[in-house]
Amino acid sequence: MSAWNIIIPIVTLIAGAAGGFFIGVFYLRKQLEKMQSDPEMIQKMAKQMGYNLNKQQMNRAQQMMKNQKMPRK
Numbered sequence: 001m002s003a004w005n006i007i008i009p010i011v012t013l014i015a016g017a018a019g020g021f022f023i024g025v026f027y028l029r030k031q032l033e034k035m036q037s038d039p040e041m042i043q044k045m046a047k048q049m050g051y052n053l054n055k056q057q058m059n060r061a062q063q064m065m066k067n068q069k070m071p072r073k
Contacts, residue, residue: 036065 035041042061046053053061 032065036062 035045039058039062042065043053043058046061
């Protein structure tokens with residue numbers, strides 16, 4: 001049994017975890033950008049969390065999302 005039988009799986013696990021993390025961050029950022037311009041998506045997300053937003057709350061939520069600066073790296 002060589003050291004490569006231990007090293008290679010550990011390296012691939014770390015690389016896969018890092019790659020999955022960055023893909024997840026990219027996907028989440030795209031979803032949030034889409035949600036800023038689509039009030040129906042915000043309403044759907046609020047209902048999934050158990051909230052029912054009225055028109056004023058909806059406008060406030062959209063405004064907050066538009067003012068939110070997404071950091072670019």
